[in-house]
Amino acid sequence: MKQRIIVVGNGMVGHKFIETLLDTAEQDQFEIITFSEEPRLAYDRVKLSSYFSGSTADDLSLTTEAEYRDRGVIYTLNDKVVAINPDNRSVSTASGRTETYDKLVLATGSYPFVPPIPGGDQPHCLVYRTIEDLEAITASASESKVGAVIGGGLLGLEAAHALKNLGLKTHVLEFSKGLMARQLDEGGGQLLIRKIEALGVDVHTGKNTQRIEAGETCRYRMHFADESHLETDMVIFSAGIRPRDELARDCGLDMGERGGIVIDNNCLTSHPDIYAIGECALWQNQIFGLVAPGYHMAKVAVSHILSGAEQFTGADMSTKLKLLGVDVASVGDALAQTPGAQCYTYSDGVAEVYKRLVVSADGKKLLGAILVGDAEAYGTLQQLCVNEMDLPESPEQFILPQTEGGGAVMGVDALPDTAQICSCYDVSKGDVREAVQGGCADMAGIKSCTGASTGCGGCTALVKQVMDAELSSMGVEVNNHLCEHFQYSRQELADIVRVKKIKTFDELLDSHGQGLGCDICKPTVGSILASFWNEYVLDDKHIGLQDTNDIYLGNMQKDGTYSIVPRIAGGEITPDKLVVLGEVAKEYNLYTKITGGQRIDLFGAQLHELPEIWRKLVDAGFETGHAYGKSVRTVKSCVGSTWCRYGVQDSVDMAIAIENRYKGLRSPHKLKFAVSGCTRECAEAQSKDIGVIATEKGWNLYVCGNGGMRPRHADLFATDLDDDTLIKYIDRVLMFYVRTADRLQRTSVWLENLEGGLDYLREVVIEDKLKIGQELEDDMTSNLANYQCEWKTTLEDPEKLKRFRHFINSDEQDNNLAYVAERGQRRPATEEERKNNIPLVELNG
Amino acid sequence: MNSVNSAAAEAIITEAPWVDVCELTDLAPNTGICALINQQQIALLYSSRLDEVFAIGNYDPIGKANVLSRGIIGSIGDAVVVASPLYKQHFDLRTGECLESPEHKVNVYPVQVIDGKVQVQI
Incomplete structure (x- = not known):
């Protein structure tokens, strides 16, 4: 008999509970029903604000209806549980x-929470919590010029960020004296105000809104x-949250004085069959x-249902985030509420940095910390605090700038294995070490194996330190040495080649290498030189x-013959050219297939046939498609606004322009692009290294996606770009990648291993932080x-053409080739078929 | 026993004739080509850094295709090698042994360059 479990609410925590239960319990042990x-x-409500920078509901989703169906979860959307009857163990819904x-x-x-302010229920008075909000x-913003956020806490500042990005003159109204009053002391809050005002957001503190009426210059007057x-x-309105506890209240469960469903260490409510988890639950008031604490409660509830021993014993409320571009972090008891707590404070008004350490009465333990303007020390401080580790003799070094002998960083060796490194996904130091022992050797591997640093990303530096140790x-x-011949990484070699203007492999080997080179360093250096x-x-x-692919300008197949892929920019081809391809394929009996990149692949050409075939193609106006190189392959496109009823820009025209611009560019790995003419995204640009999607106002640029073995959605990099800016950004991203990536590292892995990730890439490319923008473009x-x-070059040089024959001293052909017919074409015979x-x-003689 | 065997082997090799194959200039620096000698496919590989030409069988016993002349020449430790263009195993140009799986071996032939002509003894 299956146990029946009903989960009321399908938010992040409810989903976590379901996922954990499915992963831990035996199949068929439970029937799970959930209502939303x-x-x-x-x-993902944590990343909700990315919805404004172009993420879609799908990007944010944590699961899909198909996944729930596959795993046997019965779900109902748009229906709300309105009553619980604990006596006969049933719930009833609005429908x-x-x-x-x-x-x-x-x-x-x-x-x-929306304070009961007269006039606060008008149409353009909103809240910030769901995708619908x-x-x-x-x-509302599309018909507004000025916006005001009531509440200067975390969410309020996030909402202000969103309004600013929507192009509104933005005000933040805070009841208390400083911003983020729950996380920051006055000094930190004041500095945050200065920094945020410098970004053009007006902050008004000590404001208690009384009523909202019709305005004179704007819609409303507050x-x-x-x-x-x-x-x-x-x-x-962003004046805090209140637990959704009305269901529990109505059925008589124990409640807190100011709301919240009372739970114990097992996340059980006052009724033995009812659990409460997440923001509706009240633990020790x-x-x-x-x-993160919500996720922990979900795990504890699952553990208790399965008779496990896990307990909820409170949570670390440390946070680190970037608010309107300002680094802010708060650790533990940041407000020094512990009796006897003492403080160290460092404040630098010029550099706009504020740091505070809260230590125990005996000065031995770290209780909390505040960091504004520079949150570098967050990882160290959070670990010291959570693991109750002993402080060094002069803890002030943690907040002093490095030039004054401070800025100490704790060695990760000091951390116990149980230390939680990633709080979003509850990954411990031991988990990371285990992953490394299991074979993960880079950040990308650790991320996919443990999930660490895939949430807020605040722990990235720490995870990397644990991994390296x-x-x-x-x-x-x-070491990241390329191979035994060069004691340098690909990036270092690229710098050497660029700075010393080295033009040949031999020159580089003489000055910086040893031995003869090999099949790893030779093509790598060849690519760098190119x-x-x-x-x-x-x-x-x-x-x-x-x-061999680069030498014979084709792709070697399993029997030693080559395939031929002419460039068909943007996937656009005239009927005449299509006929040429057909005629050539027929003449040489080439196996013909359409590729995923919207072009045509002709297989089975022998060496001596390659120049003959290419002469016909070049004469008909084709060029090489570089399908053989680590280089720009295709720019896939949809038909766009010229024909499509929905297209908003000419995606084919842009795709052809991009393909013609970057064709021939050699890179650490192959590069695939796509351009879609509207948000329907028929060109699947979000699975490409460079993806471009048309908007009403211009182009959205996505970077570092890929299909293949480990698919990765591209990240939205910049929005509503004009043609020139789009090309400028692509130039910079690509050249930065070419300069800094490892050998055979695709853009996706490169970005995941790039310290600072997408934000850093934006700083380099958009803000030109390294001042190399012009250099990259040049x-x-x-x-x-x-x-x-x-x-074309090869065909013009009789010397080069001498290579295109199987034997240097005979016109005979390779006698090992054998083919069978299948579906009207030929393919290499298998060993069995040969026998x-x-x-x-x-074959043609 | 051993000495007798190798002496016999040497005797046979020295009896084999030197065959003219091509000009040294037919070989681009640090690349290979394939020659057909007595109906056998022979890969000639030219290391310009060592100023030496090597000759081995052209058939890759692992990829099962005639491709070794089209591999990249290099060194692994002290061994001079060619990497198969199919699956990248390395074959020692002096012994013919596959470094990754020594059970696979290709033939090795003596080479000399006389007056710019490449000759193989086979």
């Missing part, structure tokens, strides 16, 4: 359904208790408004560096100026 009043299953349960889990979350804010007022077109303790030399100087790759100086320009169709003399296809 929202129109969609769980999504009139009644379901019985064996165990009930309340994960109803919280709602934004964000849609309403976007709609009146404050101090008799001042402010005109605004829209208002967002505390509500936990962060997702474990690798070196395993005796794995943490990326910076773009000389003809089959020149005598370079030919020995190239893989490199790209000079590289592109040297473009040549390698096939059994299956009728073979005749």
Whole structure:
């Protein structure tokens, strides 16, 4: 008999509970039913603000209806549980359904508190919690010029960020004296105000809103208790959250004085069959408004249902985030509320940095900390605090700038294995070490294996330190040397080549290497040389560096023949050219297939046939498609606004422009692009290294996605770009990648290993933090100026053509080739077929 | 016993004739080509850094195709090698042994360059 579990609410925590139960329990042990009043299953509310920068509901979703169906979860959307009857163990819903349960889990979350202000219920007075709220804010902002946020806490500042990005003049109104009053002391709060005002957001503290009336210059006028007022077109309430506890209250469960469903260490309510988890639950008179403690409660509830021993004993409420571009972190008892607590404070008004340490009365333990403007020390401080480790003799070094002998960083060796490194996904130091022992040797591997640093990303530096320490303790030399011939990484070699203007492999080997080189360093250096100087790759100086694919300008197949892929920019081809391809394929009996990149692949050409075939193609106006190189492959496109009823920009035109711009560019790995003409995204640009999606106002640029073995959605990099800015950003991103990536590192892995990740890439490319923007563009320009169709160059040189025969001293062909017919074309015979003399296809003599 | 065997082997090799194959200039620096000698496919690989030409069988016993002349020449430790262009195993150009799986071996042939002509003894 299956136990029936009903989960009320399908937010992040409710979903976590379901996921954990499915992962831990045996199949068929439970029947899980969940209700959500929202129109969609769980999504990532922590990243909600990314909805404004172009993420869709799908991007944010934590699961799919298909996944729930596959795993046997019965779900109902748009229907709310309105009553619980604990006596006969049943719930009933707004639509009139009644379901019985064996165990009930309340994960109803919280709602934004809207103070009862007269006039606060007008159409452009909104809250910030769900995707629907964000849609309403976007709609309202489109007919507003000024916006005001009531509440200067975490969420309020996030909402202010969103309004600012929507182009509104933005005000933040805070009741107390400083911002983030729950996390920061006065000094930290004051500095945060200065920094945020410098970004163009007006902050008004000590404002108690009394009523909202019709305005004179704007839609509304807000009146404050101090008799001042402010005109605004829209208002967002962000005055804190309240637990959604009405269901529990109505059925008689124990409640806190100020709301919240009382739970014990097992997350059980006052009724033995009912659990409460997440923001609706009250543990020792505390509500936990962060997702990590909610996730922990979900795990504890699952453990208790399965008779496990895990307990909820409170949570670390430390947070680190970037608010409107300002680094802010708060650790433990940041406000020094522990009796006897003492403080160290460092404040630098010039550099706009504020730091505070809260230590125990005996000065031995760290109780809490505040960091504004520079949150570098967060990882160290949070670990010292959570693990109750002993402080060094002069703890002030943690907050003093490095030039004064401070800025100490704790070695990760000091941490116990149980230390929680990633609080979003509850990953301990031991988990990371285990992953390394299991074979993970880079950040990308650790992320996919443990989930660490895939949430807020605050722990990235710490995870990397743990990984490096474990690798070196395993005796794995943490070196990134390319191979035994060069004691340098690809990036270092690229810098050497660029700075010293080295033009040949031999020169580099003489000055910086040893031995003869190998099949790893030769093509790598060949690619670096081509990326910076773009000389003809089959020149005598370079030919020995190239893989056979690059030498014969085709892709070697399993029997030693080659395939031929002419460039079909943007996937656009005239009927005449299509006929040429057909005629050539027929003449040489080439197996013909359409590729995923919207072009045509012709298989089975022997060496001596390659120049003949390419001469026909070049004469018909084709150029090489570089399908053989680690280089730009295709720019896939949809048909766009010229034909499509929905297209908003000419995606084909842009795709062809991009493909023609970057064709021939050599890179650490292949590069695939796509351009979609509207948000329907028919070109699947979000699975590409560079993806471009048309908007009404221009182009959205996505970077570092890929399909293949480990698919990764591209990240939204910048929005509503004009043509020139789009190309400028792509130039910079690509050249930065070419310069800094490892050998055979795709853009996705490169970005995941890039310290600082997407934000850092934006700083380099958009804000030009490293002041190399112009240099990157110039490199790209000079590289592109040297473009040549390698096939055209090769056909013009009789010397080069001598290579295109199987034997240097005979016109005979390779006698090992054998083919059979299948679906009207030929393919290589298998060993079995060769042995059994299956009728073979005749080759042209 | 051993000495007798190798002496016999040497005797046979010295009896085999030197065959003219091509000009040294037919070989681009640090690349290979394939020659057909007595109906056998021989890969000639030219290391310009060592100024030496090597000759081995062209058939890759692992990839099962005639491709070794189209591999990249290099060194692994002290061994001079060619990497198969199919699955990248390395074959020692002096012994013919596959470094990754020594059970696979290709033939090795003596080479000399006389007056710019490449000759193989086979």
